């Protein structure tokens with residue numbers, strides 16, 4: 065039977081956050097940031113395993129208690145220099161551990177997106193489980209788009225029709241995703257781009273703004289508000 069496996073990328077350094085510890089461990093609503101996405105993904109019955117890709121030099125993971133996820137998580141200290149390398153290494157580690165078949169689905173999710181909800185993951189699984197290619201959560205652009213020159217002045221207003229912001233999870237079959245990432249052009253920033261480079265068209269599944277990526281210090285307050293509100297509703 066085809067399995068659904070989540071892979072959380074957590075090997076980044078959080079340079080734009082500018083803190084002493086990588087941002088995935090920064091406390092949010094009383095827990096390290098990565099805890100929130102991990103809890104959501106581990107709570108989905110259809111997902112059999114959640115593997116977490118950490119940096120080889122990670123010293124933070126073992127400082128926390130992850131016992132509530134025992135039996136469902138698998139840790140790989142194989143992160144690379146880029147997100148794409150971390151995903152590639154994670155897929156190879158899963159394969160080496162004999163935990164995955166070519167046609168199994170992989171849901172790649174950023175540890176830095178703590179606002180992921182069960183509803184969004186279920187929607188992704190429902191809409192893609194029978195898809196030929198796979199796809200990703202994304203939200204249509206809501207704001208007017210400006211292109212700037214080097215001085216920060218507007219060159220022009222860009223049309224926003226048909227433009228979406230890519231989120232995660234991004235869901236593709238194991239064999240296709242690994243092949244796509246191994247052949248991907250340098251500089252890609254998400255998994256779907258690698259699949260697109262093979263000439264395929266991933267499906268866009270509507271996400272929501274709560275699933276934003278925590279990148280800058282000013283994002284922390286919003287993430288905290290979202291997580292605290294979720295805890296009381």
Ligand SMILES: Nc1ccn([C@@H]2O[C@H](COP(=O)(O)OP(=O)(O)OP(=O)(O)O)[C@@H](O)[C@H]2O)c(=O)n1
Nearest residue numbers: 073074075076077078079080145146147175176
């Ligand atoms: N070499 C890398 C780089 C990023 N990531 C992960 O990919 C997600 C999205 O990346 P980003 O927000 O860019 O995180 P960082 O690389 O940590 O941040 P920055 O670019 O500000 O350094 C994060 O969960 C991050 O931990 C990863 O696993 N391996």
Ligand SMILES: C[C@](O)(CO)[C@H](O)COP(=O)(O)O
Nearest residue numbers: 147174230231232253254277
């Ligand atoms: C994968 C991603 O989160 C989708 O929006 C994003 O591309 C990561 O990009 P970054 O360049 O690492 O911020």
